[in-house]
Amino acid sequence: MLPGVLEEVVARTFPWIEFLLGVFLLLGLWTKAALKGVCALIIGFIISVGQALFRGLPITSCGCFGEMMHTTLKGIIVFDAVMLCVVVLLIIKGDSAQRLSLDGYYQ
């Protein structure tokens, strides 16, 4: 999907981005920004998995959770779509759920 060098950059940086967004979500720090970042990642992932399905690429499992779970590409798109809905809901309604977050402390 991406040219070689860009693929390498994405492969090396995205795990860090996902991890840091997760840390910020857990701590409730810059929560809305983190949620928007997660939203962008999920949309990007749905697009990349979707294009693999559309092109009929020979990928039977996305390897998303390593050895822990084996999910088909269709399964992962459904899973990500559900996550996307949850994330969008949190972005819209998130302000009312800040009691235990660091953002709530700083408000």
Next chain:
Amino acid sequence: MMSKNKLTFLVLFLSVAFVLGAQYFYAYKKSDVASKKRSSRSKGNPNSPVIIREYIDFQCPPCAKGVKIIDSYQKNFPNKIYVEIKYFPVPKIHRHAMLSSIYAECAARQNKFWPYLNLLVKFQRFWSKAQNARDIFHSMGEDTKLNLNKLNSCLKDDRVPIIVQAEKKQGKEMGVQATPTYFINDKMFVGTKKLKKELDRLLGPKKIKENDENKN
């Protein structure tokens, strides 16, 4: 309480430090475990110019001779030879081959492989003739000060014969058909004559005289 921006940088710093630390720790543990596994049946400097991988049946007389030959070359040429022992028991010819390999592996798990091997080699003629060598192998374990509880657990461990057989299978795949077979810098040599010839070629003739080997 610190400002939100400062807290953000602290969280970023700690998160990155945690991941890098965990990666480093995991890599260290992996290399430590790997090096312990490697070192228990290997001897010498892994960066030596001569790397020997020997497929051995402990009941085979030329194998015992080969152990002494390599030992004498290592003494003569310190830091020039790295040797690693691999199991290749031939139970069809040597009835105690498998059991001796199992005991050797159990000794290796307690980092006593080499002292145990020395006893196996030293008393090979004696235990080879025994009807039941188990008691002899056990007493060798006592002589090398193995923890006998761990030894007994190891002997009951089904994985040990699997490890031995797996190495034998690996040897067969590399073309080993008889023992001793040596891979010296990845070239295969069968028997002690070829071993000595190749070691002399690579290192120069040994200064210790021939009859000194027989004294050991």
